Amino acid sequence: MSTTITFYDIKSNRGAWSPNAWKIRLALNLKGIPYKTHWLSFTEIEPFMKKLGANPTGKKPAPDDAEDLYTCPVIAISSPDGSSPSKLIEESDAIAEYLDAAYPDTPKLFPTGTRALQAAFGQFFLSEVMMPTSAVLVPGLVAILDEVNAKYVEDTRMRWYGAPVSTWAPLGSEKRAGVWKAAEEAWGKLAAVYAKSDGVWISGAQPVYADFIVVALLACAREVVQDSEFAAILKWHGGVWGKLWEASSPYLAERQ
Numbered sequence: 001m002s003t004t005i006t007f008y009d010i011k012s013n014r015g016a017w018s019p020n021a022w023k024i025r026l027a028l029n030l031k032g033i034p035y036k037t038h039w040l041s042f043t044e045i046e047p048f049m050k051k052l053g054a055n056p057t058g059k060k061p062a063p064d065d066a067e068d069l070y071t072c073p074v075i076a077i078s079s080p081d082g083s084s085p086s087k088l089i090e091e092s093d094a095i096a097e098y099l100d101a102a103y104p105d106t107p108k109l110f111p112t113g114t115r116a117l118q119a120a121f122g123q124f125f126l127s128e129v130m131m132p133t134s135a136v137l138v139p140g141l142v143a144i145l146d147e148v149n150a151k152y153v154e155d156t157r158m159r160w161y162g163a164p165v166s167t168w169a170p171l172g173s174e175k176r177a178g179v180w181k182a183a184e185e186a187w188g189k190l191a192a193v194y195a196k197s198d199g200v201w202i203s204g205a206q207p208v209y210a211d212f213i214v215v216a217l218l219a220c221a222r223e224v225v226q227d228s229e230f231a232a233i234l235k236w237h238g239g240v241w242g243k244l245w246e247a248s249s250p251y252l253a254e255r256q
Contacts (some may be wrong), residue, residue, distance in 0.1 A: 006076040011039035014167050017223040021073040022216035023092045027099055029251040030207060031106035042149045046070045057091045061160040061231040069090030092126050109209040121210045125190065130217060132186040135179045136169040179230070184236055190214065191237035200247045215248045
């Protein structure tokens with residue numbers, strides 16, 4: 001019997017934006033696997049996931065680090081008629097590995113021999129690229145949420161990181177210009193990696209999970225920064241990100 005995949009993603013007034021969830025949306029679209037999206041707001045995630053029976057994916061940042069953290073994406077795999085319990089997979093990397101194993105006749109996210117290398121790439125991307133870029137992404141996120149969830153993001157980030165998100169990179173400020181300069185330099189390190197490839201994708205001929213880590217952050221930026229700023233990103237480093245974005249267009253649909 002075929003199965004049904006329910007994909008849990010974080011909602012906004014602009015649709016999909018979460019980079020972690022975009023990794024899996026891209027993967028599902030690449031593989032051509034049907035799924036339905038169940039949207040959850042930030043304030044809905046923890047109570048909903050507890051009721052669903054999902055596992056936490058870590059601990060909250062200090063000073064709340066004694067508390068479990070529940071996140072999206074999560075996928076639920078069930079029989080169409082509901083005759084069997086849903087199997088839940090939490091966290092992007094684990095979901096990607098599951099999709100490769102469960103759908104062996106679809107394009108591979110982790111071609112043989114690449115899993116460890118892609119894990120190393122993911123760690124590099126998180127520390128060297130995503131962290132410098134997040135200073136300009138998180139403030140923009142507040143603008144695409146409803147009032148309750150915008151306040152949730154503002155309050156939790158103030159508690160966890162010690163500064164109002166409105167001060168991280170104000171529009172038109174020298175501080176924002178400095179953040180963008182640091183982000184461009186960070187993406188330059190990544191561009192040097194892609195320059196070693198024989199094609200637009202990091203592995204050359206076809207996308208792998210590492211590519212979707214990058215494209216997912218671009219998809220987030222598209223929704224939370226100014227249009228002119230996103231256009232500038234696509235032109236950085238000889239247009240490498242614009243080429244990657246264009247090549248990814250078949251997989252960027254919010255398929256329901």
